[in-house]
Amino acid sequence: MFASSVQTASGRYGAVLLGERGDVIASIDLPDRGHDITVSREAGRGVVFARQPGTFAVVFDPAGREAPVTLTSVEGRHFFGHGVFSPNGNLLYATESDFEAAQGIIGIYDASDGYGRVGEFPTYGTGPHEMLLMPDGIHFVVANGGIETHPDYGRAELNLQTMDPSVVFIDRRDGSLMGQLRLDAGLHQLSIRHMAIDARSRVWFGCQYKGAPSDSPQLVGYASMDGAIELIELPPETLADLRNYVGSVAVSTDGNRVAVSSPEGNLLVAIDVEGRRPVLVETLRSGCGLAADDKGFVATSGEGEMVGIAGASREPQHFPFLFDNHMLRIDA
Amino acid sequence: MRKLLVGMMLILSGPTLAQEAPGKVLEAAVNQVIRPGMSAFAEKAGVLEGSVAALCSDPSAEGLETAHDAFADAAIAYGHVEFIRIGPLMEDNRAERLLFFPDRKGIGLRQVQAILANEDASAADVASLRGKSVAVQGFGALEFVLHGTGFEALTGAEGQFRCQYGAAIATNISDIADELAFAWQQENGIAAHLMQPAPEYDDYRTPTEALEEIVGLVSHGLEATRDTRINPFIAKADAAPKPKLALFWRSGLTMAMIRANLEGMRRFIDQSGVARNVAEKDKGLDNSIAFEFSNANRALDLVTSPVEQAVEDPKQVQALHYLVLVTGSLQAQVGEQLSAALGLSVGFSSLDGD
Structure with a gap:
């Protein structure tokens, strides 16, 4: 199955579950625009997070037996679009923002007891975006995008001159910081936002550049728990086509390729993680959502398209709704 | 008859029209709005620089009023072009250096007050001011100097440091405005890329x-x-x-x-x-x-x-x-x-x- 946030033809927001053949299995209404989705087989639940800065997260039953439950952000905190379950499905973690202090937060929710908020950890940075659980089941990796926002000022970016993005590894058991990795100081306006983990537990990330459009910094790289962080060299034409913007990152089923997308540049790129170079470049208007799909990837677009790329045998399909930025694969 | 024909051609040539039209639009955007807007800002900022300098050399109520008017004119001229957040405005933190806003935690205000209280001479020199926090070198800081608590001192000798700091800010604003106008006037810079995009440009290829x-x-x-x-x-x-x-x-x-x-x-x-x-x-x-x-x-x-x-x-x-x-x-x-x-x-x- 696949899951994605969507906007319907009438302009309403929701999330959909699609079967392997792209058949719509279920849809969920959302109070406002959603963003990423996470699912736990152990908990038997999925969660759609509000787009940042948002005030809701909707817990749903992928099997459709129970009605969705809406969580509301606590005072002084906003949801920031992403989250994960603990390995046993008992806890839900969400990226959030303490907007008065401009500090990133991981909100902790008790999935075994009505999703009450039972605690929080810092993300050791500002504007956290995607978070993932490392394969060891013990550490989180969080992308601190570095951008400060505050509800008094909508989505205005308040600190472009002092942005300090980082990738952090955090111990899930006590919230302690295991490592914080930054790119070169000259790249402080390169916001690290989305990630996927390859077969060797390296964290591939995609960035969005907030400096002058005429700069063209590299946008894709990887970090590892042993302290390495590095941008790879994409060929100039591919980099130019990404338009300083990576919207999502996914890893293939075998963990040997990552795919990145740019809805700004209408581009999808699949990268061989060992060769560190593109093995496929394809265009998809407003393409952003990416998920592993048998031998390749499935990609979705803000215009309602779903296509298979890089070896995925799938006929292109058009849906009567617009896909949001992320696509999640849910293994049966 | 001629009108009708033109109308028909417009309808018939739909797709080609879409490819031809952008050139004129882009050229007008640059030549009729952006370039004149940046030049007007540079001009008003120059007047602001002159009026604050004049106030410092000869403090008076009239001089302060002139500086207030010049501040308003320069701010409004920037207000006209502030949304053009591409090219030179996005380089070297120029947008933030011109106007650091919102200053959610009041950091800039505290820094400006500290400069005034300590009479920090390095803030009254434009070269060293430029290296300081973005919040103490633009319109927000100058507004406090000219209108914030204690501004009345500017009409007399006791406001000498305050005025010199204001003059350094006004010079900085004027310098940045000149840089913006100059960058947009360049024949082969961002203006050309925006008006005549080409595949070899990093910013605008089509x-x-x-x-x-x-x-x-x-x-x-x-x-x-x-x-x-x-x-x-x-x-x-x-x-x-x-x-x-x-x-x-x-x-x-x-x-x-x-x-x-x-x-x-x-x-x-x-x-x-x-x-x-x-x-x-x-x-x-x-x-x-x-x-x-x-x-x-x-x-x-x-x-x-x-x-x-x-x-x-x-x-x-x-x-x-x-x-x-x-x-x-x-x-x-x-x-x-x-x-x-x-x-x-x-x-x-x-x-x-x-």
């Missing part, structure tokens, strides 16, 4: 990319004016008004700056002709956008009191709330309807970053 950029500038500019210049200070269902979150409340230029922002964007749409370069069925859009801008202007006309009083007066509050609505509706007209009419990528995952 007319569509350039068109997406200019439409995006207005759409994002409208959002920024609403979210940072109007919304923060008006009352909400669950919160009292916060007039001190308004830009330039000390100088009484809050509404003038909002007006300047909207006027800059209105002119940009109108003089570039971007909303007229659409298919016949979308020809009404240009008028609808112009109509909505005039609605915004009428609402601005109703807000006549200083912002602290305006937020307490039901009629003016209503006008302010209406401004929030109308800027939202303008944003939808430009960012969604106009983008669609121009055949630009409007898939909602690419409308703005996440």
Whole structure:
């Protein structure tokens, strides 16, 4: 199955579950625009997070037996679009923002007891975006995008001159910081936002550049728990086509390729993680959502398209709704 | 007869038209709006620099009034071009150095007060001022110098340091304005890339990319004016008004700056002709956008009191709330309807970053 946030033809927001053949299995209404989705087989639940800065997260039953439950952000905190379950499905973690202090937060929710908020950890940075659980089941990796926002000022970016993005590894058991990795100081306006983990537990990330459009910094790289962080060299034409913007990152089923997308540049790129170079470049208007799909990837677009790329045998399909930025694969 | 033929040709040549039209729009955007706007800002900033320097060498009430007027003129001239957040304005933190706002934690205010209290000589020299925090070297800092607590000292000898710091800020603003005007005047710089995109440029490779950029500038500019210049200070269902979150409340230029922002964007749409370069069925859009801008202007006309009083007066509050609505509706007209009419990528995952 696949899951994605969507906007319907009438302009309403929701999330959909699609079967392997792209058949719509279920849809969920959302109070406002959603963003990423996470699912736990152990908990038997999925969660759609509000787009940042948002005030809701909707817990749903992928099997459709129970009605969705809406969580509301606590005072002084906003949801920031992403989250994960603990390995046993008992806890839900969400990226959030303490907007008065401009500090990133991981909100902790008790999935075994009505999703009450039972605690929080810092993300050791500002504007956290995607978070993932490392394969060891013990550490989180969080992308601190570095951008400060505050509800008094909508989505205005308040600190472009002092942005300090980082990738952090955090111990899930006590919230302690295991490592914080930054790119070169000259790249402080390169916001690290989305990630996927390859077969060797390296964290591939995609960035969005907030400096002058005429700069063209590299946008894709990887970090590892042993302290390495590095941008790879994409060929100039591919980099130019990404338009300083990576919207999502996914890893293939075998963990040997990552795919990145740019809805700004209408581009999808699949990268061989060992060769560190593109093995496929394809265009998809407003393409952003990416998920592993048998031998390749499935990609979705803000215009309602779903296509298979890089070896995925799938006929292109058009849906009567617009896909949001992320696509999640849910293994049966 | 001739008119009819032209009309028919327009209809028949739909797809080619879409490829030919952007050139004129882009050229008009640069030559009729951006370049003159940046030059006007540089000119007003030059006057500001001169008037603050004159105030320092001969402090007087008249001199201060002249400096106040020059500050307003320069701020408004910047307000007209502030939404053009591409190229030189986005390099070297120029946008933040010109106007660090919002200053949510009041950091800039504290830094400016510390400079004044300690008479920090390095802040009165433009070369060393440039290396300081972005919050102490632009319009926000100069507004405090000219209008904030203790500004009266500027009319006499006791305000000497305050004035010299103000003069350094005014020079810095003028220097940055000159850099902006110069960069836009270059024959082979961003202006050329925007007017005549080419595959070898990093920033604008096709007319569509350039068109997406200019439409995006207005759409994002409208959002920024609403979210940072109007919304923060008006009352909400669950919160009292916060007039001190308004830009330039000390100088009484809050509404003038909002007006300047909207006027800059209105002119940009109108003089570039971007909303007229659409298919016949979308020809009404240009008028609808112009109509909505005039609605915004009428609402601005109703807000006549200083912002602290305006937020307490039901009629003016209503006008302010209406401004929030109308800027939202303008944003939808430009960012969604106009983008669609121009055949630009409007898939909602690419409308703005996440």
